[in-house]
Amino acid sequence: MASDLTAPILDALSASDAPLLSSEALPSHPSLNVKSALDRLGSRQMIEYEAIEKDVIALTPEGEDIAANGSHEAKVFDAVVKALDGLKITELPAIVGKDNAKVGQGNAFKHGWIKKDKDLLRATRETIVDTTREALLTVQRTKTLDDTKAIADLKRRKLIVLTKEITYKFSKGPKYAREFVKEETDLTAEMLLNGSWKTTQFKPYNFNAKGALTPSGALHPLNKVRQEFRNIFFEMGFEEMPTNRFVETGFWNFDALFVPQQHPARDLQDTFYISDPLTADGPREDPPNDPHCPKASKDKPLDYKQYWDNVHEVHEKGKFGSIGYRYPWNADESLRLVLRTHTTSISAYMLHKLAANPRPARFFSIDRVFRNEAVDATHLAEFHQIEGVIADFGLTLGGLIGFMEVFFAKMNIHQLRFKPAYNPYTEPSMEIFGYHEGLGKWVEIGNSGMFRPEMLESMGIPKGMQVYGWGLSLERPTMIKYGVSNIRELLGHKVDLNFIESNPAVRLEK
Numbered sequence: 001m002a003s004d005l006t007a008p009i010l011d012a013l014s015a016s017d018a019p020l021l022s023s024e025a026l027p028s029h030p031s032l033n034v035k036s037a038l039d040r041l042g043s044r045q046m047i048e049y050e051a052i053e054k055d056v057i058a059l060t061p062e063g064e065d066i067a068a069n070g071s072h073e074a075k076v077f078d079a080v081v082k083a084l085d086g087l088k089i090t091e092l093p094a095i096v097g098k099d100n101a102k103v104g105q106g107n108a109f110k111h112g113w114i115k116k117d118k119d120l121l122r123a124t125r126e127t128i129v130d131t132t133r134e135a136l137l138t139v140q141r142t143k144t145l146d147d148t149k150a151i152a153d154l155k156r157r158k159l160i161v162l163t164k165e166i167t168y169k170f171s172k173g174p175k176y177a178r179e180f181v182k183e184e185t186d187l188t189a190e191m192l193l194n195g196s197w198k199t200t201q202f203k204p205y206n207f208n209a210k211g212a213l214t215p216s217g218a219l220h221p222l223n224k225v226r227q228e229f230r231n232i233f234f235e236m237g238f239e240e241m242p243t244n245r246f247v248e249t250g251f252w253n254f255d256a257l258f259v260p261q262q263h264p265a266r267d268l269q270d271t272f273y274i275s276d277p278l279t280a281d282g283p284r285e286d287p288p289n290d291p292h293c294p295k296a297s298k299d300k301p302l303d304y305k306q307y308w309d310n311v312h313e314v315h316e317k318g319k320f321g322s323i324g325y326r327y328p329w330n331a332d333e334s335l336r337l338v339l340r341t342h343t344t345s346i347s348a349y350m351l352h353k354l355a356a357n358p359r360p361a362r363f364f365s366i367d368r369v370f371r372n373e374a375v376d377a378t379h380l381a382e383f384h385q386i387e388g389v390i391a392d393f394g395l396t397l398g399g400l401i402g403f404m405e406v407f408f409a410k411m412n413i414h415q416l417r418f419k420p421a422y423n424p425y426t427e428p429s430m431e432i433f434g435y436h437e438g439l440g441k442w443v444e445i446g447n448s449g450m451f452r453p454e455m456l457e458s459m460g461i462p463k464g465m466q467v468y469g470w471g472l473s474l475e476r477p478t479m480i481k482y483g484v485s486n487i488r489e490l491l492g493h494k495v496d497l498n499f500i501e502s503n504p505a506v507r508l509e510k
């Protein structure tokens, strides 16, 4: 081993019973190599050692340069002396360099080495002592300097830095020997047979050694927070919705939710449209035996044609007691394919299924959605939405507020505020704000409301049944929990794997 210093250490000690200093006995060896050799010998009690920390002074690269070539002011002085009959001030930079000229001229004046004579510089003496260089040479040799004022001055000029140096004081241990015998690490069958095990030296176990980290998979913080939310939903009797469709028709993403076809959310600037294929079929029966689709109810077959016609009519003319939006509804627009902008498209799909057998139900989902947004520290073009839906008879807005208090309390958010808001598919609608103890401020945590009759009755949900809905992003609470301020550190190609591997599990209520 090139860096094995055990032999030089044992050699040095053979001549001395007094303790030695590594800085003297083993100068110019990297401290890490010295330490590892001392550890090896120390663990076998061949030596004893202790570390001594010492304050030392080191030269910066600029300090090294001055120690070798002289200070700026000395260079200026030399240039002036060499000019014999005065040096034109304007010529100085060309001779000594711009940096030397600037700093050196001032210092040389301060020392009184040179003086100004019209546009000439003249030397006031024949020789000078370059005190800066002298001091730096002393530091280079001894790593110290007696003059504290000079130290402060050199430090301010960034020519030296104060650091610590570790040296080791070592001496013979109870099992000192001149030679470090190579120790066996394994007891073999041969050693047992030929008896050599009796005299062989074995390497002692090192019970202090930390094992090498076993590489393993790690869950992404978003996955951990997602699991926490799932647990909360399951605890409260929710059923998970199938969210395995990133691409939806405008029908499920917008029209079914009573979002008019002129709504700005449907603009190209806000929504990603699929160009190939451009459109899909209208709403229809799920493919048979698709494991992701909830089992069809046997109670009443769903009439997709009726649903489509209802949506058309409720937008264009109004129905179910609503006057509608009164615009010519375009079937092609409804069939265009989009990357879903929210998981509320899935809620619509599930509520339509529920209409075959209207009964109290609780659904949730946590999955990815896409919006054509300018990417910045808090926005990406894709994120995860947490969505919940509760269907029951006789629900009221007060009940929704009460539910939110219970739901968010499970995340240790106990103060909520509600602000009237607008969604095309809910009325009334509320933005939810929570007081975040950690951040010490109110933060927007979600959007919610009661789904409109235009949406529910088109599906066949009976009049007496109301449905709460709410949504929040998964990224927001994850960023707060893990102290991430830039969303790009959490999701996308810039994520640091080390960040994923080293983060602890999350407990939302903590």
Ligand code: PHE
Residues within 6 Å of the ligand: 341, 342, 343, 344, 387, 423, 426, 447, 448, 449, 468, 469, 470, 471, 472
């Ligand atoms: N879809 C809403 C959003 O994207 C969330 C929401 C869902 C609001 C259900 C009300 C009802 O912000």
